[in-house]
Amino acid sequence: MNMPAAAILALCAALLLLAPPSAALAQGTSSPIASGRGAVRATGTTTSARAAPAPLTTTQRAGIVHQHAVALTRRLASQLDEARRDRDRFRARCLSDILSQANALVRIIEQQLVSLRLAEDLHDASRQNHAVTVLRVQETRIGELDGNARICLGDTGPMTAGTRVIVIIDPSVPREDPTQRPAEGREFPWVPPPSTP
Numbered sequence: 001m002n003m004p005a006a007a008i009l010a011l012c013a014a015l016l017l018l019a020p021p022s023a024a025l026a027q028g029t030s031s032p033i034a035s036g037r038g039a040v041r042a043t044g045t046t047t048s049a050r051a052a053p054a055p056l057t058t059t060q061r062a063g064i065v066h067q068h069a070v071a072l073t074r075r076l077a078s079q080l081d082e083a084r085r086d087r088d089r090f091r092a093r094c095l096s097d098i099l100s101q102a103n104a105l106v107r108i109i110e111q112q113l114v115s116l117r118l119a120e121d122l123h124d125a126s127r128q129n130h131a132v133t134v135l136r137v138q139e140t141r142i143g144e145l146d147g148n149a150r151i152c153l154g155d156t157g158p159m160t161a162g163t164r165v166i167v168i169i170d171p172s173v174p175r176e177d178p179t180q181r182p183a184e185g186r187e188f189p190w191v192p193p194p195s196t197p
Contacts, residue, residue, distance in 0.1 A: 057120075058116065058120070058128065058132060059113070059116055059117055059120060062109075062112070062113050062116055062131075062132070062135050063113070065109060065135055065138065065139045065142070066106070066109045066110065066113060068139070068142055069102065069105055069106045069109050069138070069142050070106060072102050072142055072145060072146055072149075073099065073102045073103055073106055075149075076095055076098055076099040076102055076145075076149055077099060079095055079149065079153065080092060080095040080096055080099055083095055091152055091153065094151075094152035095149060095152050095153075098145055098148050098149050098152065101145055102142075102145050105138055105141055105142065105145065108134070108138055109135065109138050112131045112134045112135050112138070113131075113135075115127065115130075115131045116128060116131035116132065116135070119131055
C-alpha cells in the first residue's frame with residue numbers, strides 16, 4: 001500500500017491527537033498544553049482537537065503543568081533538606097537557587113491558570129492564547145530546572161552520553177605523514193631564518 005507523504009503525516013498527527021495526554025507525558029514527546037492545538041491535514045488546514053474522544057480542556061492541561069511544577073518543588077525541597085543534613089554546601093546552595101526559581105515558576109503558573117479561566121469565562125481568545133503561550137514557556141522551564149537539579153546532584157545522565165566527533169579531512173591536505181622524514185630526492189628547499197630588526 002503506497003501512501004503519499006502528506007497522507008502519512010496527517011495519519012500520524014491524528015494518532016497523536018487520539019493518544020491520551022498521560023501517555024504523551026510519560027514518553028516525554030509532547031506537552032499537555034501543546035497536545036490540543038490541532039493537526040495539519042494534507043490540504044494544510046487545521047482541524048480541531050475536539051474530534052478526539054473526550055479531550056482535556058486547555059484548563060485541565062494547564063492544571064497538569066501546575067501539578068508537574070508543584071511535584072518538582074516538593075522533590076527539590078526534599079533534596080535540599082537531604083543536602084543540608086549531609087552538610088554539602090555546594091549541593092545545598094545549588095538546589096536552593098533552583099528551588100527559588102521553581103517556587104517563582106509555580107506562582108507564575110498559578111497566575112496564568114487564573115488568567116486562563118477568566119479568559120475562558122469571557123470567551124476572550126487573545127487572552128486565552130496569551131495564557132497558553134506563557135504556560136508553554138513555563139512548562140519548558142520546568143524541564144530545564146529539573147535538568148539543572150540533576151546536574152546539582154551530579155547526575156548528568158544522557159547529556160554526556162553518546163558524544164561523537166566526526167573529522168572531515170580536506171582532500172587538498174597532503175597524505176604524507178609530517179612526522180616522517182621525506183624520502184631521498186625529495187628534500188625541502190632551504191629557507192633562511194627571518195632577520196631580526
